[in-house]
Amino acid sequence: MSDAKVRLYVDQPLGPGQPVRLTQDQAHYLFGVMRLARGAAVLLFNGRDGEWRAEVTEAGKRGGTLTCAAQTAPLRRPPDLWLMFAPIKKARTDFIVEKAAEMGAARILPVQTRFTNSERIRQDRLQAHAVEAAEQCGGTYVPEVAELAALDRLLSDWPADRRIMWCDENLLGARAGLLEGAGAIEARGFEEAPSQPSPGPWAILIGPEGGFSEDEQARLRRMPQVVPVSLGPRILRADTAAVAALTLWQSVLGDWV
């Protein structure tokens, strides 16, 4: 809707005639920063009910109400793809989360590996980055950012049917590897055509700057779910690798096809 200048994530139900109470921060943003008045249009999404055009029906300094008018876009879920990465410097970690939301990851899992530098993350801050990326980029879905978890523990409980695209620097053949690996577990016959069936649950695993330890590598190699894939002949930083891996997966198996 061209008349709505603001697109806002709200953690509330959306539907025909549904009133949406604003928090103090949201009211400040809409009425203080963006100078919206009663009757102004705003686009809302909550990650579940698609995108709705709403009107300001009450505007105050500390709160206000929007009322949903009509749905402007259905919920568009990304494929069932997780992104696992080892947190790095703050700015680059923020960047990875932003890019993962833009590129259509369904869930973002910061993982602690043997050579991960960062001992802790601010999950709430990273989640806010994912929300902001969705607001900016027209998404109707917001990936959940999980708390930092040990890679070892995640792999111990790993679902049998969720494949892992393991971005390994020691391989050649990006697309071929991914397609072959996808077919290796079950003969699903991935066709590279718009009509291809859902690729099923997947995760991408990006290593820390120092790579994976030998134990971690050996463990990953033993897991039947793991599909090692190369990201080309140059060494990529972790944040570049995240975007590149998401592109590769989306363009070969995901919703870019």
Added chain:
Amino acid sequence: MSDAKVRLYVDQPLGPGQPVRLTQDQAHYLFGVMRLARGAAVLLFNGRDGEWRAEVTEAGKRGGTLTCAAQTAPLRRPPDLWLMFAPIKKARTDFIVEKAAEMGAARILPVQTRFTNSERIRQDRLQAHAVEAAEQCGGTYVPEVAELAALDRLLSDWPADRRIMWCDENLLGARAGLLEGAGAIEARGFEEAPSQPSPGPWAILIGPEGGFSEDEQARLRRMPQVVPVSLGPRILRADTAAVAALTLWQSVLGDWV
């Protein structure tokens, strides 16, 4: 070489026994910051002669000399791929240049489009970012960053044999579009196999946040060199789009195959 802790770009010839004089900044970095002494090993590259292991043969506060010992890697040129993008906010423009160097663009061209916000760039600063990315990422080649040029003017003189992968938001089918477009101009029969022939000269064109103007779009559509390619169903920021487009090109036509 595991004993060399520093990898440095120098704008000087490299070869067996070749002495390399350091600038004051380089001497400060090697001897002041990194605390290297005589006899220490450094890896050097100049974008032309590959990577060389050199030893510190003279260390001073304001200068010094390294002497090349042996070549540790040959020059590895990226494919003949240019990246054209409309500069955006400083941090994101820096980021695009860094990522383009990592992802193997041969040349980086900031372009002024109708809806480009930025009137000027600091070419020297962007070139330094490309050098730093190559230093960090083990590259032996540094892409040239061109001065800001008007897209209109570039397209007026555009070489007949250089195709343009135009990242257009209004299309579907990322890989298919690229492969089909690659074949459309000349029936070269691109095979997706490691033995594929060189794809020839290409450029990627990423639009500004506001997209291209109608005139620009019409002009691009008329050019036989232009191959419109989609980057998926979500709207990507310009910096994300740059990495995604480079990944797509490299994995379908470039040196990731």
